[in-house]
Amino acid sequence: MTVVRITLMLGIFCYGLHAQETPITTTDSSPLPEESVDDDGSRVAVLGYHVFHGTLPATQMRIPTSKFRSQMEAIKKSNIAVITLEQFLTWRRGEGDIPPQSILLTMDDGWRSVYTEAFPIMKELKLPFTIFLYKNYVGSNRGGRALSLSMIREMVSSKLCTIGSHSVSHPFPSKIKKVAKEGPEAYEKFLRNELGTSKKFLDNTFKIKVNTYAYPGGYYTNEMFPLAKELGYDQLFTVKPGKIRRDSPRYTLPRYIVLGNHDAAFNAAMVFRNGARVPTVPISLPHPTKPEPGEIIASRLPDIEIDLSGVNNLDPESVVMRVAGFGKVPLNSDPKSFIYKWTVSRPLRQPLCEITTQWRLKGKERYEPVIRWSLSLPYTSICSLCFFSNFLIASRITLIPPFSRISLVL
Secondary structure (H helix, E strand, C coil), rough: CHHHHHHHHHHHHHHHHHHHCCCCCCCCCCCCCCCCCCCCCEEEEEEEEEECCCCCCCCCCCEEEHHHHHHHHHHHCCCEEECCCCHHHHHCCCCCCCCCCCEEEEEEEEEEHHHHHHEHHHHHHHHCCCEEEECCCCCCCCCCEEHHHHHHHHHHCCCCCCEEEEECCCHHHHHHHHHCCCHHHHHHHHHHHHHHHHHHHHHHCCCCCCEEEHHHCCCCCCHHHHHHHHCCCEEEEEECCCECCCCCCCCCCCCEECCCCHHHHHHHHCCCCCCCCCCCCCCCCCCCCCCCCCCHHHHHEEEEEEEEECCCCCHHHHHHHECCCCCCEEEECCCCCCEEEEEEECCCCEEEEEEEEEEEECCCCCCCCCEEEECCCCHHCCCCCHHHHHHHHHHHCCCCCCCHHHHHCC
């Protein structure tokens, strides 16, 4: 009984670690039966970007051009291959091989900054990428924010850029749900337009055959799968993070959406359980932290601290720290050094841990902008419990108290 309890708990824990490669579907969908393609051990991280800007501050959708360049340079210097969309599709069909750790770069919507900010970097570093375009945006000007058709053609002619569909109107989930309530006929007509008209527009305008689709907002329903197959779509992408295997379901492929104002998604995408790892892109913070941003730590029970001695007029009682998986944590502070510290109370379980800190100034009601950074664990540390669990199962070892009681709280 002791062995069963221990291995069950460890098995649940280890499943959580591997969920990144097999994201949980958030709809009640039952994808169409897949053609039989065996997993070959290779993994692909698909990165999704939106807007780039050289001077405006970062937001979730908008990434500073300098930060994007740093990320691309880090990938370029690593041993992880950046593959083309065609290489990805050939591999997925079981008709070709790719490196064991690969990256596919994508950019959504059709923002002009893809051409003005990102494309020069991609040309310089010779990195292939795919743009997922929605019909009503590209070529529409939209105050000078959208890609023109000539810009798209120039990027495609470089042989670095390929095109996928992102619908006609980029409907938000609320719109899709509203139309679905109008009945099956109205919903099919709506979907046929969004998926079919967009594909026809892209095929005819750019003289290509589009066979990939990125769900706007990552939202999808059962009805989309057979229609996508009928219309000629082969691979469809969500916004759920995770690595793609050769045998991953083709209608719900995971993708990491890289945000401009923090690095957790990018860092998670760049860690591969089968060996490779892109070095964390260094970021600078206005206040010293321990561990430093992106630092790989050995202990799963680290001390986390931030030095706020450089904050003038700090309200010392207002400092709030949140740690991924723990929420708001109780801080110990030194009133003389203004160092705020928390010791992790249970072992970290995920390969990346994001920390945020905020505070107010004396006499102010609003909090200052959030400080955000992350730390990393080596996979040998994270997976040690998984190996231990497998060892117990394979060896059928019976643990006796008190060791069994100690193991249960790991």
